[in-house]
Amino acid sequence: MEIKLDHIGRRFNKEWIFRNVDYRFVSGQKYAVLGPNGSGKSTLLSILLGNLTPSEGELKYSDPDTPVEQVYQHLSFAGPYLDLVEEFTLTETINFHFQFKNYAQGLDAKALIGILGLEKAKDKALKHFSSGMKQRTKLALACCADTPILILDEPTSNLDEQGVAWYHELMSRFAGNRITVIGSNQAHEYDFCDHRLSITDYK
């Protein structure tokens, strides 16, 4: 899969958040989208996700050619503004998610719960999960789906030191053969990325 941004810009009302983003994302590579708070990282990720249209420029998904309305089938996402259904147990959450996506090779619900290290909480409702447990769940759901595009915004928010180490293991196992894009302003979240795109270069 390839994502091509051709002179993309986005504004809200009269304020341009970024302009002239000319960039290619290709399979097998990991990209960090960087910038201070409020610079436009999440806005750019929302455009990549097909959730927000650019105000100018063109966005193309190719190899295979995919219209933006269908790209959701090919991508996985985790971010602070993605909500889980609090009434569901962990097992129900996983089963629900994987009605829409396939598991990455060799995985099933049991294996995913093992990756999370949450065997004891598998029948617990998410409303009783800690913020770190919820964040791990979001990351594991995204990473363990068989999608060619993986987009993570602020992936270690709410994770402690052990959680950050777990995130690094997850990335080394599941970020390999796809386009991985990390929106971040913390080095430990993106230090393994091959490329860095700084939003401040496009103001």
Ligand SMILES: Nc1ncnc2c1ncn2[C@@H]1O[C@H](COP(=O)(O)OP(=O)(O)OP(=O)(O)O)[C@@H](O)[C@H]1O
């Ligand atoms: N729907 C919207 N309407 C108006 N302005 C918006 C909207 N969404 C975002 N913005 C503005 O766009 C700018 C970029 O916001 P964005 O959330 O993309 O930044 P960010 O780099 O992800 O920030 P953070 O690191 O704090 O998460 C901000 O000034 C924000 O107020």
